[in-house]
Amino acid sequence: MTPPRTMTGETFTDEKTPQSPASPTNTDSTLTGDAFIEIADDCHSTVRPSVRTDSSIDVESAQPENEKRRPKILHRITSSFRSEPEPEFVTETRTRKLEDTPNGFPRLAAFQSSEPNFSLYRSFSYLHSRILLDLQDEITTLEKELDDVDLDDSSEDPDRLMSRDYDISQPVGEGEVRSRRVILGEIRTKLLEYDEVLIKARKLEAFQKPSDRNYRSVRRYCHNTKPLMDSEMDSIRSKEDIVSLHTGREWLSFDAAVESTIGQVDDWLQKIFKTKTRPLLRYFRTPEAQAKTSDEYISLYSSARIDKVVNMLITLVIFCLLVIPIVLMYQLTSTAAHFEGESAAVAHANDRDTVKAVGVLMVFTLLFSAAMSLLTKAARHELFAASAAYCAILVVFIGNFTGPGS
Numbered sequence: 001m002t003p004p005r006t007m008t009g010e011t012f013t014d015e016k017t018p019q020s021p022a023s024p025t026n027t028d029s030t031l032t033g034d035a036f037i038e039i040a041d042d043c044h045s046t047v048r049p050s051v052r053t054d055s056s057i058d059v060e061s062a063q064p065e066n067e068k069r070r071p072k073i074l075h076r077i078t079s080s081f082r083s084e085p086e087p088e089f090v091t092e093t094r095t096r097k098l099e100d101t102p103n104g105f106p107r108l109a110a111f112q113s114s115e116p117n118f119s120l121y122r123s124f125s126y127l128h129s130r131i132l133l134d135l136q137d138e139i140t141t142l143e144k145e146l147d148d149v150d151l152d153d154s155s156e157d158p159d160r161l162m163s164r165d166y167d168i169s170q171p172v173g174e175g176e177v178r179s180r181r182v183i184l185g186e187i188r189t190k191l192l193e194y195d196e197v198l199i200k201a202r203k204l205e206a207f208q209k210p211s212d213r214n215y216r217s218v219r220r221y222c223h224n225t226k227p228l229m230d231s232e233m234d235s236i237r238s239k240e241d242i243v244s245l246h247t248g249r250e251w252l253s254f255d256a257a258v259e260s261t262i263g264q265v266d267d268w269l270q271k272i273f274k275t276k277t278r279p280l281l282r283y284f285r286t287p288e289a290q291a292k293t294s295d296e297y298i299s300l301y302s303s304a305r306i307d308k309v310v311n312m313l314i315t316l317v318i319f320c321l322l323v324i325p326i327v328l329m330y331q332l333t334s335t336a337a338h339f340e341g342e343s344a345a346v347a348h349a350n351d352r353d354t355v356k357a358v359g360v361l362m363v364f365t366l367l368f369s370a371a372m373s374l375l376t377k378a379a380r381h382e383l384f385a386a387s388a389a390y391c392a393i394l395v396v397f398i399g400n401f402t403g404p405g406s
Contacts, residue, residue: 093287093291095288095291095292097291097292098292098295098298099294099295104227105227107225108227111218111221112218114289114300116245116246117217117244117246118217118218120215120218120236120242120245121235121242122238122243123205124241125201125204125241126241128197129201132194132198132201135190138190139190139194142183143187145178146183146184149178149179149183167181207243207244207245208244208246208247210242210244211253213260214256215239215242219236221298222236224297253374254314254374255307258309259301259306262306262309263299277296278299283305284301284302284305284309285299285301285305317371317375325360325361325364326397329357329398332360333398357398361394361395364394365391368387368390369383369386372387
């Protein structure tokens with residue numbers, strides 16, 4: 001194995017075995033002992049011997065011609081962009097591995113925390129509804145009791161409802177008649193409890209539902225590894241009650257399609273080249289994700305790297321939706337595309353090509369609207385505005401490049 005080399009100034013030296021550069025003037029005998037290289041002010045490299053030698057030599061004559069001609073200014077510019085390797089205590093990472101976690105709830109928790117898309121849990125919407133209905137009924141009963149007390153006081157003495165002095169003077173305790181103060185205190189407590197549950201239930205309803213792909217991945221892992229008893233798997237079977245903690249990207253379905261395509265192509269390449277591991281997986285998986293599991297059936301892709309591929313594909317789609325219709329309509333409506341002949345025939349050909357251009361406009365406007373709805377979370381008014389702007393651009397192009405007689 002070749003020893004590592006380091007570069008000092010403009011001369012390469014081996015760290016393991018110091019050697020002098022090849023000398024065409026047979027000066028190797030003078031370079032005995034240890035030596036260090038110093039960059040002189042005149043942009044030449046000089047070699048100073050150690051205490052065991054007393055001779056010095058100009059290395060410029062001993063270097064090859066291409067080394068002497070290398071510009072020093074380029075080296076100074078590029079050296080400022082070189083970063084030193086980080087120390088080990090900075091780059092060292094610790095990752096929880098699935099196979100090192102005890103089987104059961106610990107391993108299932110490690111699996112669901114290994115990828116944000118696998119963070120699927122029950123929302124218990126039915127139980128939230130039961131609690132809300134129970135609190136709602138209790139508050140309704142207290143409301144009726146309060147109305148009865150108000151009606152009684154209004155019929156006996158209307159002044160009681162105009163001041164709180166009467167309510168404050170009423171005795172409070174066991175065996176006493178339930179006064180308005182007691183009823184209002186209970187209503188306040190129940191309302192605070194009811195509002196807290198109601199607001200949290202509303203937040204849970206805003207959580208995203210998992211995609212079918214992510215849900216099947218978790219179900220497939222539970223079926224293959226069986227981390228829990230069958231009776232403990234009822235929670236994951238309640239698909240309609242499952243929510244995802246991952247907020248998801250803007251085009252989550254498109255990302256899932258890209259990941260599935262990459263996985264299928266990777267399997268296809270592995271079968272063709274007969275490799276032990278998937279060839280493309282190393283490009284779409286970070287070292288930390290690779291350290292989480294050694295199971296060949298679990299593929300943890302990097303969301304950041306998938307995002308780059310998705311952004312490239314979306315950029316390509318936008319480019320095609322803008323360029324292709326312009327090229328087609330230019331060929332249909334430009335003056336050079338029409339044949340020469342009688343004026344009636346030319347006018348008829350121009351009208352026919354203009355109709356074709358309008359058809360191209362309609363088709364690509366529909367494609368643009370479909371791409372907007374599938375690849376983004378645009379609202380209806382945003383979708384309408386973007387489609388109208390896209391159509392207006394193509395209409396202006398048709399108006400500027402119509403042939404004669406149109």
